[in-house]
Each structure stands twice: as C-alpha cells, then as structure tokens.
Amino acid sequence: MSNDFNCKQLEPLLSAYHDGELTEAERADADRHLNGCADCQNRLLEISAVATSLKSLPRLNPKTDVAANIEQLIANQPKGISRIQPPVIWGAAGIAAAAAVLLVAGNFKAVTNQANNPLTANSKTNQVMPKPMPNAVKSQELEIAHNLDTTANPIQDFTEPAQISAHHDQSSAPNGTVSKKEGGMPTQHEKPTTDNNAKKNSKFNPHLQVASNGNEGATNAVATNAVATASGSQSDASAPQLIANRNVGTASIGGADSSLVAIYDTEQRGVTEELGITTDEDGLYAIKL
Amino acid sequence: MDLTDEALIENFRRTENITMFQTLVRRYQSRIYTAAFRILSNSEEAEEVVQDTFLKVHQNISKFRQQASFSSWVFKIAHNQCMDILRNRQRRKGFRLLSFDPQSNKPEPTEEAMEAYSVISQLTDPGADPSQSLELNEQGKMVTDALKQLTDTQRTVVVLHDIEGFQYQEIAEIVGTSIGTVRSRLHYGRIKLKELLEPYFSQQNMSAISR
Numbered sequence: 001m002s003n004d005f006n007c008k009q010l011e012p013l014l015s016a017y018h019d020g021e022l023t024e025a026e027r028a029d030a031d032r033h034l035n036g037c038a039d040c041q042n043r044l045l046e047i048s049a050v051a052t053s054l055k056s057l058p059r060l061n062p063k064t065d066v067a068a069n070i071e072q073l074i075a076n077q078p079k080g081i082s083r084i085q086p087p088v089i090w091g092a093a094g095i096a097a098a099a100a101v102l103l104v105a106g107n108f109k110a111v112t113n114q115a116n117n118p119l120t121a122n123s124k125t126n127q128v129m130p131k132p133m134p135n136a137v138k139s140q141e142l143e144i145a146h147n148l149d150t151t152a153n154p155i156q157d158f159t160e161p162a163q164i165s166a167h168h169d170q171s172s173a174p175n176g177t178v179s180k181k182e183g184g185m186p187t188q189h190e191k192p193t194t195d196n197n198a199k200k201n202s203k204f205n206p207h208l209q210v211a212s213n214g215n216e217g218a219t220n221a222v223a224t225n226a227v228a229t230a231s232g233s234q235s236d237a238s239a240p241q242l243i244a245n246r247n248v249g250t251a252s253i254g255g256a257d258s259s260l261v262a263i264y265d266t267e268q269r270g271v272t273e274e275l276g277i278t279t280d281e282d283g284l285y286a287i288k289l
Numbered sequence: 290m291d292l293t294d295e296a297l298i299e300n301f302r303r304t305e306n307i308t309m310f311q312t313l314v315r316r317y318q319s320r321i322y323t324a325a326f327r328i329l330s331n332s333e334e335a336e337e338v339v340q341d342t343f344l345k346v347h348q349n350i351s352k353f354r355q356q357a358s359f360s361s362w363v364f365k366i367a368h369n370q371c372m373d374i375l376r377n378r379q380r381r382k383g384f385r386l387l388s389f390d391p392q393s394n395k396p397e398p399t400e401e402a403m404e405a406y407s408v409i410s411q412l413t414d415p416g417a418d419p420s421q422s423l424e425l426n427e428q429g430k431m432v433t434d435a436l437k438q439l440t441d442t443q444r445t446v447v448v449l450h451d452i453e454g455f456q457y458q459e460i461a462e463i464v465g466t467s468i469g470t471v472r473s474r475l476h477y478g479r480i481k482l483k484e485l486l487e488p489y490f491s492q493q494n495m496s497a498i499s500r
Contacts (some may be wrong), residue, residue, distance in 0.1 A: 015476035019450070021457045049490060050479045053432050054451035062322040062336050066343055067315035071307050073340060074347055 005033045010040055033272050294359035298350060303432045310350075314343050317360070320453060327448045328371045330437050338374070342367040357462065364453070368445065375441050425441045428489065435485035443478030450475055 005013070010033050015021050017030050034040055068072070294313060295495070301309035318339055325335035346353075346367050353362055437446055445464060449455045450471075455463065460471045483490075 012473065012476055015479055016457070018455070019474065019475075046483050047476075047479050048491075050482045050486065051451050053428060053486065054436075054447065054482075057327070057429055057432060057452060059319055060323045060326055061319050062339050063332070064336055064340070066318045066339050067311045070311055070343055070347075073344060074307075077344055077348075086429050117428050 005029050007033075007037060007040055010037075011043065014040070014044050014047050018044060018051065206222075295355050298353060298359060302350060310347065313346075317363055318343070321363065323342055324364070324448050324453055325367060325371055327433075327436060327452060328441070328445055329374060335376050338367055338370045341370050345370075358459070361455070361459045361462050364449070364455070365465075368463050371445070372441075378409075394495070431486060431489045432482070438485060439478050441475050441482055443481065446474040447478040447482070451479075454492050 010017075010030055013022060013026065013030060017027065017034075022030060034044065292312075294316070297309045297313050300306065301313075321342055322335050322339045325338040326332060329335055329338070335477055342363065346363055349366075353359065436447070439447065442464075449460045449463060450457070457468045457471045457475075460475075461468045464471070
C-alpha cells in the first residue's frame with residue numbers, strides 16, 4: 001500500500017531522490033508528492049545545482065608523479081617497515097607469552113602428567129592441551145594465539161614464554177632449555193587441588209621459574225608479572241579477557257577464568273586492529289577474547 | 290584494449306611486473322589526490338596520502354579480494370590515511386589551544402572560538418596550493434571555500450559522491466558506515482553547501498534574468 005510523503009518526510013530524501021538511490025516504492029511516493037508541490041520541486045532544483053557545482057570542480061594532479069616514482073618508493077619502503085614492525089612482533093609475542101604462561105599455570109595437572117622435561121612435553125602439542133581446562137576457556141586462549149599470528153600453529157606459541165625468557169636470562173641454560181634443577185616435577189600421581197595450585201605452580205612449574213628469572217625487556221616483564229598473578233589469583237572468577245595498558249609497568253594474569261593485564265605497546269597503527277587489538281582514548285589497549 | 294583494474298592486479302601478482310602496478314597508480318593517482326585535497330584542503334598532505342596509499346596497496350595487494358571493486362578498496366585505504374591526518378590535526382589543534390597561554394586566567398575557549406579557529410586555520414592553510422586555486426574560476430573558489438566549512442564526515446561523503454562519483458553502497462564500504470548514514474551526511478552536507486552558496490546562486494540567477 002502506498003503511503004504518500006508530506007514535505008517534511010520528503011525533504012531528507014531529496015538528495016537520494018536526485019541521485020536515484022531511493023527504493024522503487026519510495027521513489028513512487030516521492031514522485032506523487034513532487035508532482036503537486038512547487039516548494040519541494042524548488043528544493044530539488046537547489047540540491048541539483050549544488051551537486052552540479054561540485055561536479056564542475058576540476059580534477060587536480062599531484063606535483064609528484066607517483067606512478068613514475070613508485071618503484072623507487074617501494075624499494076625504499078622495506079627498511080622503514082623493518083624498523084617499525086619488530087615492536088609489533090615483540091608485542092604480539094609478549095601477549096602470546098602471557099597467554100601461554102596462563103595456559104600452563106592454570107593447568108598444572110596436565111603439565112605434571114608429561115615427561116620431566118617440560119619443553120619436551122610442550123612439543124607434544126595434543127598432550128599439552130590440558131584436559132581439566134574448561135572447553136570455553138581453552139577455545140578463547142587458542143583464539144588469542146590465533147589472532148596474534150594466523151599463519152602460526154597456535155599451539156606452538158605456547159612454548160614461547162619459556163624460550164623467550166631463557167634467551168634473555170643470562171643465568172639460564174643456553175638454547176632456551178631449562179635445567180633440570182628448575183624442573184623438579186611432581187610425579188604423575190600428584191593431584192594438586194584448587195586450593196594449593198598456586199603454591200605448587202610456583203614450586204614445580206619450570207615455566208614460572210624461568211620467566212621470573214629472566215626479567216629483561218617488556219616481553220619478559222609481561223611473562224613474569226603475568227605468572228606472578230596467575231599463580232596467586234586462581235580463584236578470580238571474572239570473565240576471561242585481556243587488557244593491556246601501555247602506561248602501566250606491571251601486568252597480571254588471572255587463572256583460566258580471570259583477567260589478564262599485559263604491557264603492550266606499538267607505534268604501528270593498523271596492525272593492532274588486524275590483531276583484534278583496539279585502543280581507547282586513554283591509550284588503553286584491549287583485546288576482546 | 291585497456292586491461293581492467295582486476296586484470297592488472299592479477300597480472301602483477303603473477304608476474305611481479307612493476308609496469309602493471311604503475312598502470313594502476315597512473316589510473317588512480319589524480320583521483321586520489323583530488324579527493325584527498327578536497328577533504329584535507331592541503332596539497333602536501335594530499336601528496337602524502339597518494340604516496341602512502343599506493344605503498345599500502347602494494348604491501349597488501351595479496352589481500353585484495355575481488356568481491357570488492359579495486360576503486361572502492363584503494364579509496365578505502367586513502368580515506369583511512371585522510372582520517373589519520375584529520376585526527377592528528379585535531380590533537381595538535383587541541384594541544385595548541387590548551388597550551389596557548391597557560392598562565393592566563395582567561396576561561397577555556399568556547400565552542401564558537403573552537404569553530405572559528407577551525408575555519409581560520411583551514412582558510413589560512415599553509416599547505417593550500419596557490420597555483421591550484423588560480424586554476425579555479427569564481428564558482429570553483431566559492432564551492433571550494435564552502436566545502437571547507439562542512440564537517441569532515443559530511444565533506445568526505447560529498448567528495449566521494451559528487452566529485453568521485455561513487456554510489457551510496459560503495460561510499461558506505463569506503464567510510465565504514467551504513468547506507469542510511471551516507472544518505473543523511475550527503476543530504477545535510479548539500480543543504481549546508483546550498484546555504485553557503487546561496488548568495489552566489491542568487492547572484493547568478495539575477496545576472497541570468499537581466500541578460
């Protein structure tokens with residue numbers, strides 16, 4: 001059924017009418033009104049005059065012929081990119097590290113069921129994915145790693161924190177390996193309860209110890225602080241989310257179902273959005289999981 | 290026969306023959322420059338936008354999916370560059386206003402003062418190219434000055450539609466909004482332009498009648 005416009009209803013649609021961007025029904029109604037309304041016809045003519053005057057503006061040319069210089073511009077570009085990109089990679093690695101530590105710290109039992117060397121255990125990716133972890137949380141954490149690098153195997157990222165920390169830690173074993181004395185692993189029979197998870201994590205989980213030894217650089221700071229909180233606040237029941245503040249020098253990770261705050265800073269705009277990271281006006285970075 | 294944009298991209302991806310890419314750049318550089326200059330009213334920044342846009346296009350050419358037209362895609366990148374520049378300007382402007390006289394007891398600048406500052410800074414833009422403005426006739430100058438007085442979002446939509454000839458749907462994709470918002474911004478942008486250009490239009494009508 002047709003519903004004819006009055007002047008007030010038609011007025012905001014006049015530009016779209018002029019541009020042929022109304023639906024058929026709207027156009028039919030507009031036509032009916034315009035046929036009997038001189039005021040609206042005049043308004044339409046005015047809009048048409050404005051559009052015509054804009055169309056008559058000349059096309060401009062840049063002083064520099066970019067097409068002629070594009071090869072040179074491209075050739076000069078990679079150096080600039082390589083200077084800018086590393087912080088992004090390290091920032092992403094830092095978050096991946098924190099996420100990985102969270103996964104390990106929050107699922108101590110699964111780690112203890114592996115062989116004595118935790119790094120070797122981590123390489124058995126499907127075994128490392130801990131059974132006790134709630135499915136929802138597991139998928140969210142996988143998503144963090146996936147968002148950080150869609151080409152990488154997200155599970156490989158979980159081995160990052162220990163390796164990164166070990167590289168920065170002068171006292172730790174070379175090649176990112178962890179010495180046996182740090183990895184006093186409990187036997188397979190041990191079943192840590194929720195109440196003493198924190199204590200056992202800090203005692204037995206080599207990832208935690210390596211991270212806290214290697215406290216150099218932002219990446220390590222993330223891992224260290226994240227671990228500290230992860231081991232101390234497992235009972236935090238807030239919704240899982242990752243928030244990072246560039247101005248805050250500490251970061252914390254809750255348990256599998258708590259919040260994570262990490263340092264994250266990069267000057268490369270655009271990449272953060274691709275990673276699913278946004279900033280608010282206070283400079284807070286936020287990743288929605 | 291000229292290759293389509295999409296065929297040029299496909300060819301460039303396959304052969305990495307820079308000539309293909311140069312053809313694309315040549316096809317779009319004036320359009321991008323014109324749009325950026327109309328949006329930013331600054332020739333240096335518009336030149337920057339052109340260069341940065343094509344560098345980004347080159348970096349991300351593998352991500353281009355042919356569901357969207359190349360022209361929409363390249364203008365979306367250029368639009369993002371323009372918005373970055375406008376945001377930076379806003380920050381600098383806020384800083385300049387706030388730091389103008391920190392010892393002064395005068396009250397904070399009013400909204401009118403901010404608006405006036407915005408208009409003055411646009412009209413006295415050091416990047417405005419005098420040689421470009423010499424090419425404009427009287428109507429062109431009037432329209433160019435009126436365009437500067439629209440809000441950034443209105444001006445962007447007006448430029449993309451009335452100067453670059455994009456459809457509402459394409460503009461919605463370029464600026465990342467709904468068709469309804471594009472429709473509204475374009476209409477109220479044109480209404481404001483009509484009010485600003487009214488003296489000129491009535492003068493034109495008068496001279497047409499007297500002839």
